[in-house]
Amino acid sequence: MKILALDTSGLVAGVALAEDDTLIAEYTTDYKKTHSQTLLPMLDALKKMVELDLRTVDVIGVAAGPGSFTGLRIGAATAKGLGLALGVKLAAVPTVNALAYNLYGCEKLICPMMDARRGQVYTGLYTFEMRSGAAEAGSEAAGTPESPMEMRILMKQCAMSVQRLADEVNRLGRETVFLGDGVPACMEALRPLLRVPYALAPSSCNRQRAAAVAVLAGFMAKQGRLTEADDFSPEYLRVSQAERERMEADEAQRELMRAGITPHRKE
């Protein structure tokens, strides 16, 4: 099975082409240009280098969120356009899961963090363990008899404050490896809160890698968890600011009503 994978969820832009257990090509950049300027030229370069006939692609894997709203949409619209033109389905890979999968085999606590602004990070908690019998709920990327290690999700990807994340990590009380673009952005705030030994992943594996998206997309394809290109939308994990403000205003209004106060309307 040939999988083309894209990740534009954060500062990194990545494309990868994988077939079964072989990574045929991968192109990753973390540069000041926008994803709109880098993603398709990178895919074009990859295609030329490995003489890819796009019609042989079986599935398009895409980092489906969370992440930068605009970045997610550049990846999503590109994946949807490719899916429409090539007539293939998409594998919507959770961004933070793919980030964690960079640390395959790590039995410590894995904590990816992406800067989500407003004092929050997009994060989740993961670890790898040897498979014991049937795949359990909460396990992602189930192992095989030859390679029985699998990634377990201890906390699903979400947006949360640095303080709450520290509480979660401390509660589990395990040695932790942090990675992601949230590390430079939030480590200063997180460091004094941590009560566990921790390490920071090196640059070879501390950012989004489209190859990891490709591997997880492969698992999803095998499990039949694919999405029609037409139906796919990113998982933002957050409503827009306008919607949030409207909901807050509505809630404030309801609070007043509950308290028996009729809101004063401006004439």
Next chain:
Amino acid sequence: MDSVKEDVLILAVETSCDETAAAVVRNGREVLSNVIYSQIDLHTLYGGVVPEIASRKHIEKINPVIRKALSDAGASLSDITAVAVTYGPGLVGALLVGVSAAKAIAFAADRPLVGVHHIEGHICANYIENKELEPPFLCLVVSGGHSHLVMVKDYGVYEILGRTRDDAAGEAFDKVARAIGLGYPGGPKIDRISRNGDPDAIHFPRAKVDDSVYDFSFSGLKSAVLNYLNGCQMKGITVSQADVAASFQKSVVDVLVEHSMRAAGQYGAKKFAVAGGVASNTHLREALQEACGKRGIAFYRPSPVLCTDNAAMIGAAGYYEYKKGTRHGWDLNAVPGLKLGER
């Protein structure tokens, strides 16, 4: 056999604001399909277009809209000669959805990519229903985001004679409609209610811009309407929505017609076209038609469905750009402040 000209089919995509649109256009003038998904109901709640909500909706709708444009045209991607897409001006997040999808489709289908300027699209909407219209002609482009007086010298060759210094004409309609309690979108609502109002009931200013005879300014007019409303409120006078709307509309139309006709006279224009969302305004259409008629100038206007944001117009513009040899690379980006005539 060689004399048979090969048809050029453009698949066009437009997502610059709150319409997700795709179309297939043959040889620049024949619309084979024109699909528009309007998000207007979604934004009415907020009194205007919310960029993040618009971008999210574009992502949901982009594929179904493109797929329908192809199927309505009875075409498959292999029939398409080139893919054209609006890459500016507009809301950057909204533009990026169309640009990214169009690039991916062109890339995967191995077709050339042609980036189109949104205003150029509006101008070219006139080619679709007026097969005889060819440059040179003078064009007034008025919409929610733009007010331009443009001399179309040749296909794809434009000289901007005048533009708005502040609010676009359509923006002024939206703001005044909100102030008199009509809500969003202002253009059609003011147009409708004005029919029952007296356009001479209140005299609002006709703004002039000091150093340019063709530039527009509508923010002063908007303030004048707001001041009038405040004044009435303080004096306890009941305001007639219809009279305010009709008088405001007349003030906008007078300025647009006056500048247009001055330019037509100065440049000896024989043909005049109007384009953009505000070109659907009945009063503006009638006034321009009459002014052109008096001067023996041929008057052109697209039907309302081609005045609003749509992709058929991008297909028309994309065709002429394609014929001129315009091709964009896979690094094409959205340019929210793109100027007409820029590449």
